[in-house]
Amino acid sequence: MKLLEAIPRRSRGRIVGLDIGSSAIKLVEMETHGDSMRLLKYGVVDLLPDAIVDGEVMDRQLVVESIQNLFESTGVKTRRVVTAMSGRGVIVKKIAMDRMTREEAREAIVWEAEKHVPYDINDVSVDFEILDTDLGPKQMQVLLVAAKRDAVSAHAELVREAGLEPAIVDVAAFAVQNAMERNYEFAPEEFVALLNIGAESTNLNVVHGGVPSFTQDVPSGTGRMVEELQKRTGLSREEAVLQLAGPRDDEGSPAAAVVGAYADEMTTALDRALAYLKTAESVEKIHRLLLSGGGARIPGIAEVFLRARRSEYAVEVADPLRRVECDGAGDDPRPMASMLAVGIGLALRKDARA
Numbered sequence: 001m002k003l004l005e006a007i008p009r010r011s012r013g014r015i016v017g018l019d020i021g022s023s024a025i026k027l028v029e030m031e032t033h034g035d036s037m038r039l040l041k042y043g044v045v046d047l048l049p050d051a052i053v054d055g056e057v058m059d060r061q062l063v064v065e066s067i068q069n070l071f072e073s074t075g076v077k078t079r080r081v082v083t084a085m086s087g088r089g090v091i092v093k094k095i096a097m098d099r100m101t102r103e104e105a106r107e108a109i110v111w112e113a114e115k116h117v118p119y120d121i122n123d124v125s126v127d128f129e130i131l132d133t134d135l136g137p138k139q140m141q142v143l144l145v146a147a148k149r150d151a152v153s154a155h156a157e158l159v160r161e162a163g164l165e166p167a168i169v170d171v172a173a174f175a176v177q178n179a180m181e182r183n184y185e186f187a188p189e190e191f192v193a194l195l196n197i198g199a200e201s202t203n204l205n206v207v208h209g210g211v212p213s214f215t216q217d218v219p220s221g222t223g224r225m226v227e228e229l230q231k232r233t234g235l236s237r238e239e240a241v242l243q244l245a246g247p248r249d250d251e252g253s254p255a256a257a258v259v260g261a262y263a264d265e266m267t268t269a270l271d272r273a274l275a276y277l278k279t280a281e282s283v284e285k286i287h288r289l290l291l292s293g294g295g296a297r298i299p300g301i302a303e304v305f306l307r308a309r310r311s312e313y314a315v316e317v318a319d320p321l322r323r324v325e326c327d328g329a330g331d332d333p334r335p336m337a338s339m340l341a342v343g344i345g346l347a348l349r350k351d352a353r354a
């Protein structure tokens with residue numbers, strides 16, 4: 001699944017994932033041999049809050065220079081990168097269509113997409129995967145991915161401006177899924193909700209049997225928590241960021257209240273996802289919740305989710321480097337592993353190797 005793909009070239013088994021987030025850019029270089037995965041290099045560079053707003057790059061030069069600095073400081077030489085897009089402009093949907101071959105579907109998907117995408121179909125990039133060829137009489141189930149073509153080209157152009165070659169443009173939620181599936185074992189019957197908590201948005205992806213069953217980007221994340229904390233306390237932005245990241249044992253503190261409100265909001269989003277899945281796939285429950293993204297580093301956030309949910313499912317902060325060999329990657333990456341989830345998932349894309 002991809003929104004854009006260049007012609008593959010030999011990459012010596014090394015793949016570079018570049019995650020351009022609204023608050024930080026993350027770079028991850030991995031080497032894989034069969035099941036063994038090794039982190040070669042990684043780096044994170046923070047962006048100023050107004051460099052990327054609502055997914056739109058406001059300060060192009062700053063972002064391009066930040067990407068270049070990141071390559072410089074980490075010493076990553078590979079210029080071919082796998083990147084991801086996210087946000088409201090990216091649509092992921094499981095749909096039913098008439099049963100046909102992959103080749104036929106390639107033509108028909110555009111007309112199918114028209115029914116599900118709120119944009120002019122001529123302005124949209126579409127990809128798809130046939131999930132199940134036997135869905136009722138003469139029907140098959142297809143995973144449809146669509147994004148505004150303009151947005152995909154602007155993204156690829158930004159990457160090129162930094163002197164890089166965009167090999168694949170993926171969807172952030174799929175990258176998180178890839179990172180988790182390579183590091184965790186999921187039972188076939190399990191419905192696992194992946195929540196990647198970023199600064200501006202949270203990528204929500206309910207996964208079942210290796211397939212994304214429900215995928216959505218919720219426009220809320222750590223940025224909203226910081227703003228809310230500022231409103232409640234009168235703290236400066238910097239102070240609020242520190243307070244959110246600091247240890248807290250007082251459940252009644254403003255920081256705890258803000259994180260609690262966020263967990264409630266996401267719980268509501270998960271309830272909606274579950275309501276949809278109950279009708280679409282007769283799912284009874286979500287079994288597990290795995291948290292990642294910078295927001296997963298908020299102290300005690302898994303417990304806050306457990307309280308919001310009254311322990312109806314297991315919640316844990318995921319480690320996207322759980323099965324990854326990290327010796328030799330420089331400073332210990334594990335403390336910031338959550339933030340690297342998208343970059344890791346991108347750098348673990350099997351089809352990025354030529």
Ligand SMILES: Nc1ncnc2c1ncn2[C@@H]1O[C@H](COP(=O)(O)OP(=O)(O)OP(=O)(O)O)[C@@H](O)[C@H]1O
Nearest residue numbers: 021022023024198199200201245293294295297298
């Ligand atoms: N230890 C920590 N405690 C609390 N918050 C943290 C911690 N570490 C990082 N963060 C928050 O996580 C955010 C960055 O997370 P991440 O890198 O996943 O976001 P992003 O990818 O830039 O955003 P988006 O995907 O929404 O564009 C930062 O804005 C920061 O406030």
Ligand SMILES: [Mg+2]
Nearest residue numbers: 021022198199
């Ligand atoms: Mg992000």
